[in-house]
Amino acid sequence: MAQLSLQHIDKIYDNNVQAVYDFNIDIKDGELIVLVGPSGCGKSTTLRMVAGLEDISRGNLLLDGRDITRAPAKDRDMAMVFQNYALYGHMTIYENMAFSLLLRKEDPNVIHKKVLAAADILGLTSQLNKKPSQLSGGQRQRVAMGRSIVRNPKVFLFDEPLSNLDAKLRGATRREILLLHKRLNATMMYVTHDQTEALTLADRIVCMSMGHVQQTGTPLELYDSPNNTFVAGFIGLPPMNFFDVTFENGALYGKGFEVQLSDAEKATLAGYNRKAITLGVRPEDIVEGGSLPVKVFSNENLGMNTLVHGHMGDNIRVTAKLRGWTDYKNGDIVKLGFKRKHFFDKETTNAIRKGDR
Amino acid sequence: MMNDQSIRLDRMRFTKNTTSSRLVLLAILFDAIYFVSLYKINVEYYYNMMMGASILYNLVFMLAAFLASEGVKNYKQGYSWVLCLLGAIQIVRIFIWPVHAHATSVTVAGQELLAMNNGQFVRAVIYLVASAVCLIVAAAVNLTKSRALKAHIAGLEGQKA
Numbered sequence: 472m473a474q475l476s477l478q479h480i481d482k483i484y485d486n487n488v489q490a491v492y493d494f495n496i497d498i499k500d501g502e503l504i505v506l507v508g509p510s511g512c513g514k515s516t517t518l519r520m521v522a523g524l525e526d527i528s529r530g531n532l533l534l535d536g537r538d539i540t541r542a543p544a545k546d547r548d549m550a551m552v553f554q555n556y557a558l559y560g561h562m563t564i565y566e567n568m569a570f571s572l573l574l575r576k577e578d579p580n581v582i583h584k585k586v587l588a589a590a591d592i593l594g595l596t597s598q599l600n601k602k603p604s605q606l607s608g609g610q611r612q613r614v615a616m617g618r619s620i621v622r623n624p625k626v627f628l629f630d631e632p633l634s635n636l637d638a639k640l641r642g643a644t645r646r647e648i649l650l651l652h653k654r655l656n657a658t659m660m661y662v663t664h665d666q667t668e669a670l671t672l673a674d675r676i677v678c679m680s681m682g683h684v685q686q687t688g689t690p691l692e693l694y695d696s697p698n699n700t701f702v703a704g705f706i707g708l709p710p711m712n713f714f715d716v717t718f719e720n721g722a723l724y725g726k727g728f729e730v731q732l733s734d735a736e737k738a739t740l741a742g743y744n745r746k747a748i749t750l751g752v753r754p755e756d757i758v759e760g761g762s763l764p765v766k767v768f769s770n771e772n773l774g775m776n777t778l779v780h781g782h783m784g785d786n787i788r789v790t791a792k793l794r795g796w797t798d799y800k801n802g803d804i805v806k807l808g809f810k811r812k813h814f815f816d817k818e819t820t821n822a823i824r825k826g827d828r
Numbered sequence: 829m830m831n832d833q834s835i836r837l838d839r840m841r842f843t844k845n846t847t848s849s850r851l852v853l854l855a856i857l858f859d860a861i862y863f864v865s866l867y868k869i870n871v872e873y874y875y876n877m878m879m880g881a882s883i884l885y886n887l888v889f890m891l892a893a894f895l896a897s898e899g900v901k902n903y904k905q906g907y908s909w910v911l912c913l914l915g916a917i918q919i920v921r922i923f924i925w926p927v928h929a930h931a932t933s934v935t936v937a938g939q940e941l942l943a944m945n946n947g948q949f950v951r952a953v954i955y956l957v958a959s960a961v962c963l964i965v966a967a968a969v970n971l972t973k974s975r976a977l978k979a980h981i982a983g984l985e986g987q988k989a
Contacts, residue, residue, distance in 0.1 A: 563842065565843070579836075580832055580836065580839070584835065584841045599842050600841075
């Protein structure tokens with residue numbers, strides 16, 4: 472297994488478009504890092520640079536201390552699993568899994584042992600004589616993973632491996648990847664735009680936007696202490712509610728509503744008196760029984776929770792994720808309160824933390 | 829714990845019998861070369877019904893051999909016997925047309941010539957023999973492998989039970 476270090480990595484294309492800016496991370500042995508962000512944020516480009524499928528314009532890539540910035544893909548000892556599986560349709564599953572080892576001219580008996588071991592891990596033993604077209608999407612993706620496992624690479628790279636699967640299969644395959652990571656204790660880099668995948672799989676998440684790293688941290692850190700409004704809005708489903716407010720006399724004043732703060736919150740905003748800031752509240756941190764009247768326009772029952780969409784103050788939109796089953800009708804007024812609040816600087820969009828000013 | 833021999837056998841559960849299959853394709857190639865080389869003889873002056881029959885048989889042979897190559901690829905024992913039969917017929921064919929043509933004289937521009945000269949005859953025999961050998965070896969290899977595989981699978985099923 473391996474430690475991977477990305478130091479000041481930039482990607483600039485020939486037409487001078489920069490896709491990745493100053494990417495830095497030290498990935499520990501056996502760690503699963505998830506790169507997450509919207510389409511076009513540079514996460515797949517970063518992964519492809521690590522794999523050697525894209526040139527690194529600036530910066531260094533170290534694998535176990537060895538500089539592999541300019542090393543060709545085949546010499547990097549990394550295996551990549553693609554979104555579209557990239558299986559050979561005319562070969563059986565066994566042949567697909569054995570193919571890379573055959574090219575390396577490994578002993579057929581050794582190949583056989585490795586393929587059977589990988590198939591056993593992935594539950595593919597009974598499928599080895601089938602062709603990829605005879606398998607479901609989830610099974611094909613497992614074959615693609617098996618093809619990586621047999622190579623016993625230092626680093627596994629996953630490029631949106633679950634995007635082609637339906638929701639149910641995606642959940643099951645996600646759990647399999649997690650079990651696989653625990654079983655192999657392998658260093659992995661995983662790219663996704665799905666924040667649920669990121670939160671459930673990652674040891675650490677790198678959240679990217681427009682080629683810049685917005686925040687690197689554990690899933691809890693990104694969820695609980697987002698660095699800026701982008702991370703706050705991207706991580707969490709439904710996304711965080713944002714309100715333009717002004718901090719004055721120990722309370723927040725928005726358009727047609729007022730929010731009282733605790734002493735700790737007041738202390739956090741001590742340097743922002745009479746200044747406009749952004750208040751962020753997660754839907755799950757909104758509770759019934761508060762002092763803010765909200766006029767409901769939509770009630771979505773999810774079983775265990777209910778999403779209540781409404782307007783408060785001067786038509787400010789708010790979404791609350793309430794526990795249990797509620798049955799509010801369009802036009803109902805419900806009184807809500809904010810349990811946990813996040814504050815962001817309006818100009819920089821960065822989080823305001825205690826002692827910032 | 830499996831030893832090398834049992835791993836080799838176990839591999840056959842997931843790999844094709846390419847040795848036999850490729851030998852059969854080689855046999856088809858030899859047959860094709862033999863067939864094409866026949867037209868080098870003084871055919872304008874020598875023709876009989878056997879030539880037409882040979883053309884038809886070649887079509888049948890190529891079809892049957894190709895099907896058998898696919899069969900042996902999957903360790904189907906029955907195709908070994910088909911290959912043995914085709915191999916035997918290739919040997920028998922030597923004594924039908926090449927021998928007949930080699931023993932027949934034709935008159936070309938007032939000259940008495942053999943319909944098939946010595947060199948052509950030897951080459952025709954070599955191609956047919958090579959084709960027959962490939963077929964029989966392919967059959968033997970398939971028979972050995974398929975029996976071993978059958979026994980191995982029976983052993984695995986016995987272990988499971």
